[in-house]
Amino acid sequence: MERIKLTIDGNPVEVEAGTTILEAAQKIGVHIPTLCYHPELRLEGACRICVVEVEGMRNLVASCVYPVANNMVVKTNSEAVRRARRTIVELLIANHPQDCLVCSRHGECELQDLSRQLGIRKVRFSGEKRDLALDESSYSVVRDPNKCILCGRCVRVCAETQSVSAIGMANRGSDSIVTTPFNLGLAEGPCVGCGQCINVCPVAALREKDDTERVWEALQDSKTHVVVQVAPAVRAALGEEFGLRAGSLVTGKLVTALRKLGFDQVFDTQFAADLTIMEEGHEFISRLQKRENLPLITSCSPGWVSYCERFYPDMLPHVSTCKSPQQMFGALAKTYYAQKAGINPAHIFSVSIMPCTAKKTEAARAEMQASGYRDVDAVITTRELANMIREAGIDFANLSEGEFDLPMGMSTGAGTIFGITGGVMEAALRTVAEMLDGQELPEVEFQQVRGFAGVREATVRIAGQDVRVAIANGLAQANRLLERIKAGEAEYHFIEIMGCPGGCIGGGGQPLSKDPDIRMKRATALYRQDMLKKVRKSHENPAVQELYRSFLGEPNGEKAHQLLHTHYHARSRY
Amino acid sequence: MEDRKCTGCNCQQGQDPRFEELAKVIEEYRDMEGALIMVLHKAQDIFGYLPEDVQKFVAQGLNLPLSEVYGVTTFYSYFSLKPRGKYRIAVCLGTACYVRGAAEIVSAIEKHLNIKVNDTSSDGRFTLEVSRCIGACGLAPVMTVNEDVYGRLTPDKIPEILNRYE
Ligand code: SF4
Ligand code: SF4
Ligand code: SF4
Ligand code: FES
Secondary structure, three states, X not given: XXXXXXXXXXXXXXXXXXXXXXXXXXXXXXXOOOOOOOOOOOOOOOOXXXXXXXXXXXXXXXXXXXXXXXXXXXXXXXXXXXXXXXXXXXXXXXXXXXXXXXXXXXXXXXXXXXXXXXXXXXOOOOOOOOOOOOEOOOOOEEEOHHHOOOOOHHHHHHHHHOOOOOOEEEOOXXXXXXXXXXXXXXXXXXXXXXXXXXXXXXXXXXXXXXOHHHHHHHHHOOOOEEEEEEOHHHHOOHHHHHOOOOOOOOHHHHHHHHHHHOOOEEEEHHHHHHHHHHHHHHXXXXXXXXXXXXXXXXXXXXXXXXXXXXXXXXXXXXXXXXXOHHHHHHHHHHHHHHHHHOOOHHHXXXXXXXXXXXXXXXXXOOOOOOOOOOOOOEEXXXXXXXXXXXXXXXXXXXXXXXXXXXXXXXXXXXXXXHHOOOXXXXXXXXXXXXXXXXXXXXXXXXXXXXXXXOEEEEXXXXXOEEEEEEEEEOHHHHHHHHHHHHOOOOOOOEEEEEOOOOOHHHOOOOOOOOOOOHHHHHHHHHHHHHHHOOOOOHHHOHHHHHHHHHHHOOOOOHHHHHHHEOOOOOOXXX | OHHHOOOOOOOOOOOOHHHHHHHHHHHHHOOOOOHHHHHHHHHHHHHOOOOHHHHHHHHHHHOOOHHHHHHHHHHOOOOOOOOOOOEEEEEEOOHHHHHOOHHHHHHHHHHHHOOOOOXXXXXXXXXXXXXXXXXXXXXXXXXXXXXXXXXXXXXXXHHHHHOOOO
């Protein structure tokens, strides 16, 4: 690779040819503000907030797209640059509803940050504020086009990372907006509710549907028995909201916080994850033995399930009939738990804390009422839980360590790693291998399925046969994998697909983060938790064993089918 | 033609022979560069405008996201998402026309036809649009009705001019 030498703000820099000025500046710690730029997305060069002066060039250039050249002399902070930047930000502010005090992004907003960073104290322009309707059609994501600053990051993540393209730019000039086709709303299109667009939006134009009010109401009603389940990925990320280091594992504090908020029983989705492995493991073994409907594809990611229903309806017979852990838990909370605790299920309000916005839509699906009631009454994201903890005045960082309630709070290390791409596969292999081999695994960890590559594959030797597995994370990667299978270029027995990059730890309901290694840090926390667990295989979870003994009967048996399995529907994209 | 089968929407594709024509157009252009724009042009010729079900049909036929199709049809003013009238009125809003009262001409037409800019009158006769300078500044303010040009307009002349069109 050719090396290029240039000067940025008087400092010599040497980088590879093809590097942008922005990247070169980052390398030496010079911070250039950006807006439409996102490190994981295609370059657009549209907002021009990142302009710099290049000696010998008449116009300022957008540093996020402009490549370096030998002997280039760059100034990132000249008078002309500062003036241009300020103008852009002032124009954005002039057209923006400035209701920061009551805005969901207050304190976490890139427009606020820019304004503060550039020291903007007054706006020279008077802009036209738009008064467009909110899109509240989706159970997962709310769009507020009035707050949109047209950076296009959501459009790109939805198309490039997720291959969904539910939203796009429409109109031109000052009428430009980001919207759904014909303004029909997210629910009328192919949107899968993954929330990746929320995670990249610099402002409050995209946010999760806020369900905290319904949870507060239930908590405050003394006649309602409120149970809560927490997904694995939440404990590896919630700490970030309270100033703890990224990758901090806050399981114990999380339990204590939930008790303080007033939840009657604090349970763990990981219990249901172990249960999922029992059901899905048996389903896999049965399909493998009958050579029927292979590959089996996992079904715990509702973003993926929605995507499959809309984009790959012909693959639906391959998708496991197992409900996701959230919904298995919900069905049991109002049956098994209600019976055991002697509580009328009509008085139970079941809440789940999820790293995921698609879970809100999943819980609202008409078929998710196996208990005779809505199985999961409210789903709130990691971010929404953080808001509730803040509102309740709880000093999270200094909480003592609590323990989950029994029996549905007991879980294994296999349940823990469900939150990471490859984790469901690994958890399933731990159980399937032991069941088929009939002897204890010499090594619990399946390193060959770990990692963050978009698509990964491995061959695992089980009971004298080669089991070929594949893993995809992010829907564009799932798309890539499925296209290869359809073209006959690859064949597998078992596939894990998670809708979000990195799996649930990178879900659309997780704390916003600019840390490029954030997914890795959260994953490391969960792998550490797995190692710390005494029991690391789902089939050895004593509470799950007891559940089968006293309530469900056999895995994949009649009762299990009625409560824990579901079916899917091909859906129109529009 | 796997991906063009009916998805259960309530479009008219089943009954309307124009969709067959459009399907042929899509077939002809699908692998060419810039197919989308060319197909949309033809579609507008066939249907007169680009309603929702036509755009969905194009998206499905070319295997493109509807958001992309909608982005294109709303970007170019040539494409119309609403039915257009038999006569297209375009009032010039170039600088010369503007200073000579083009805005009042627009209001007069809006009032006379009881529509807003970019709408079509309920009898389907007129669509009102505004345009950039058409180069007839000497006659400002100016409007065109299909191919006919009218200059030195005043609001009171509007009813009489429009009444000439059946
Ligand atoms: S999006 Fe940001 S700038 Fe806009 S109102 Fe909210 S906090 Fe303020
Ligand atoms: S939630 Fe996911 S699918 Fe829906 S618009 Fe956002 S990124 Fe696209
Ligand atoms: S909704 Fe957010 S991410 Fe999308 S263009 Fe607007 S500001 Fe950017
Ligand atoms: S950040 Fe470079 S143009 Fe937007």
